[in-house]
Amino acid sequence: MATVLSVSGSPSATSRTARLLRHLDARLTAQGHEVIPLDVRTIPAEALLGADFGHPAITGAGELFARAEGIVIGTPVYKAAYSGLLKSLLDLLPQYALAGKTVLPLATGGTTAHVLAIDYALRPVLSSMGAAHIVQGWFTLDKDIATGDDGIPAVAPGAAEALERVVDQFSAALGRASLLAAAG
Numbered sequence: 001m002a003t004v005l006s007v008s009g010s011p012s013a014t015s016r017t018a019r020l021l022r023h024l025d026a027r028l029t030a031q032g033h034e035v036i037p038l039d040v041r042t043i044p045a046e047a048l049l050g051a052d053f054g055h056p057a058i059t060g061a062g063e064l065f066a067r068a069e070g071i072v073i074g075t076p077v078y079k080a081a082y083s084g085l086l087k088s089l090l091d092l093l094p095q096y097a098l099a100g101k102t103v104l105p106l107a108t109g110g111t112t113a114h115v116l117a118i119d120y121a122l123r124p125v126l127s128s129m130g131a132a133h134i135v136q137g138w139f140t141l142d143k144d145i146a147t148g149d150d151g152i153p154a155v156a157p158g159a160a161e162a163l164e165r166v167v168d169q170f171s172a173a174l175g176r177a178s179l180l181a182a183a184g
């Protein structure tokens, strides 16, 4: 099974995107993957905004990317694209930080008008960073992500089924990639 880095690019302290990712992390863990969560908002702002390539938090994030076979990238849609916070980290990673990786792009947003933001905005950036395989992504409406009284994220039934499907496709793609790697 694979090591998966699960990256949330929301600056919000009560982020729906992060909650959604942590919910999906549990499914990946149950499938046998080692999942490492990374909230970009926990990286010091001076490192991200000052383009401090040598800052331990930036080199540490780079090492997590290097170690993972699979990367989940989650972002809120801001102004019809992915978040600036996510871009500030991606800009500080090596050009081919996603080389050989299987990537699952996910977005949350307030309107279906921007359901294609993953494909026209995020996917080209992931490709430019050398991703070996970008599996089908998914856009989830913010109103479909809630938190129950127990603090556990609750995803509306239709959205939950769609997300489970894309996560399972990602997991299957990771399995195929590891078989290919083992075959040399």
Ligand SMILES: Cc1cc2nc3c(=O)[nH]c(=O)nc-3n(C[C@H](O)[C@H](O)[C@H](O)COP(=O)(O)O)c2cc1C
Binding pocket: 010, 011, 012, 014, 015, 016, 017, 018, 075, 076, 077, 078, 079, 080, 081, 108, 109, 110, 111, 112, 113, 114, 141, 142
């Ligand atoms: C500054 C800002 C800009 C936004 N722009 C868009 C947008 O262009 N399209 C959209 O569908 N939702 C937009 N939204 C709504 C968020 O994408 C949505 O609520 C998302 O789930 C927030 O995720 P978060 O809680 O992880 O930050 C915007 C929200 C903010 C705060």
